[in-house]
Amino acid sequence: MNPVNESGIFNLENNLPKNRASLSLERNFGKFDASVRANYFGTTFDERSQREEIEARTLIDLDFSYQASETVQLILGALNVFDTYPNEVETRASQGMPFPRRTPIGYSGGQVYFKAIYKL
């Protein structure tokens, strides 16, 4: 008996991207810090039998930090600032799920956030 069938092997090899890259730039301007980051996810395939291709995507993150005083730091940032989603696939569309469920790109979309840190 073969414990791993052909589709199992295909999924092991193709559910996660073969290529993944991350590029970060960070710059300090006195009390300000700024950074921008690009995360690239290569092509993968959906896990179901239809084997639909999930195209490569690059997600961009930004953050700005301001040291307001000795003790207080304020941060404004955005994750996936351009609200990038993976391409839609047919597999589960009839159940209302247009996106591939097992993609490391994620399908939660973008977010902006604010953060305050107080250190004594």
Added chain:
Amino acid sequence: MVDDDNALSEVVITGTRSKPRTVLQSAVPIDNIGVKAIERQNNGDIVQTLKALIPSYTSTPLTGDGSAFVKPTSLRGLPPDEVLILMNSKRRHRSSLIAHFGAAMNAGSHAADVGHIPSIALKNIEVLRDGAAAQYGSDAIAGVMNFILKDVSSGAEVQTQVGKWYGRNYGSETDYKVGMNFGFPLTENGFINISAEYAFNPKLARGNQHAAAQAAIDSGIEGVANPAMNWVSI
């Protein structure tokens, strides 16, 4: 990725049996993620932070079974339980979940739940992104992640954060988190360092109304949710 407050922060202790080495001198590839990089992320879940900062690390969102909570994470495409998770260089216990769903590599894996680690408790994270089984044993086939906790014996820190998702079709969602960290001296030679964190991550509506639910509404059945769908967490 090096915290430039303090030159000593470049010293890493993962993947070596001798005295600590710096990242450049290490014989194995190590990412050292300092507290500044961790702080500036919206880390509602530390997995999000790791995914953004470590190229070889992936995490797939899930809508089914316990994998929605214990994330299917992977270093270099290998199963999550083949990454050794250390806390202050000691093995971290595994979660109670044996994963069933997820990307294929996740099936049957029994991994530590990295997402439960409060980000405010962390001083830095060292990631040995290569097989280290010869040093650590077979649970380090995909690599080692060493979470180093804060060890200051004085001071206090409070973090608050709020995040707003852009949303898709069904409005936007808000997440938030508050965290505290206190250090106390314990005699002259010791310390007590306490961290507490509360985080709220909302369920996110990223799908469309389920066809069967819509059909039920169309046929006049009352009390059917709109939207009724597979929800997602980050």
